[in-house]
Amino acid sequence: MSDYKIPGSLLNIIFKSVEEQLGEKGLRMLLTQAKLNDFIENPPPDDDTPTLDMDRFKGAMGAVIELFGEKAARPLLMRWGKLTFDYALESKPALFGLAGFATKFMNDEGKSRFILKRVLKESENLYGMPHILTETDEYFNIEIKDCFYCGNHKSNQCICWSPIGFWRGMMKWATGKDYDVREVECMAMGAESCKYTIPKKAIE
Numbered sequence: 001m002s003d004y005k006i007p008g009s010l011l012n013i014i015f016k017s018v019e020e021q022l023g024e025k026g027l028r029m030l031l032t033q034a035k036l037n038d039f040i041e042n043p044p045p046d047d048d049t050p051t052l053d054m055d056r057f058k059g060a061m062g063a064v065i066e067l068f069g070e071k072a073a074r075p076l077l078m079r080w081g082k083l084t085f086d087y088a089l090e091s092k093p094a095l096f097g098l099a100g101f102a103t104k105f106m107n108d109e110g111k112s113r114f115i116l117k118r119v120l121k122e123s124e125n126l127y128g129m130p131h132i133l134t135e136t137d138e139y140f141n142i143e144i145k146d147c148f149y150c151g152n153h154k155s156n157q158c159i160c161w162s163p164i165g166f167w168r169g170m171m172k173w174a175t176g177k178d179y180d181v182r183e184v185e186c187m188a189m190g191a192e193s194c195k196y197t198i199p200k201k202a203i204e
């Protein structure tokens with residue numbers, strides 16, 4: 001078991017995303033349900049202090065899916081992923097390597113590769129898990145080993161929706177276009193790791 005802890009600043013951004021969607025009461029309810037109620041009285045420090053155990057984070061992700069059911073959790077988690085990107089960009093651009101993004105002379109594929117490399121590197125540091133980027137002619141492929149988004153939940157579909165929302169927001173920001181980001185293999189379905197694809201060609 002990893003004893004890695006997620007930093008307080010990231011946790012604050014995630015909580016803020018949930019609050020935006022569900023309100024203050026909703027956030028409290030969710031934290032209680034996810035057994036994170038200690039953070040209601042003591043909000044996480046807004047810096048890089050190691051704050052939340054990965055195992056507890058995983059448990060919380062699973063609790064969200066169980067609480068809302070997969071059908072309702074899907075749009076919620078996609079939206080939270082998008083908001084996490086928006087808030088990180090707005091309040092802490094350095095957190096995910098979004099600061100100093102100068103790609104004026106790159107085409108969309110170059111911009112995508114540049115931002116993906118950076119953000120995945122920072123995500124490895126923030127979540128303490130490998131995020132592996134490979135590519136083919138048509139796709140960027142991302143693999144998360146020991147994925148924390150599916151939270152030990154079992155399903156007959158791919159359920160790691162929040163990184164999809166995050167990467168969609170990121171691609172739109174980097175290129176001004178929409179990309180059909182998908183999860184293609186999920187540990188919830190028994191896969192060895194979670195795998196995602198981002199087409200190099202934007203949605204027309």
Ligand SMILES: [Zn+2]
Pocket residue numbers: 147148149150151159160186187188194
């Ligand atoms: Zn997953």
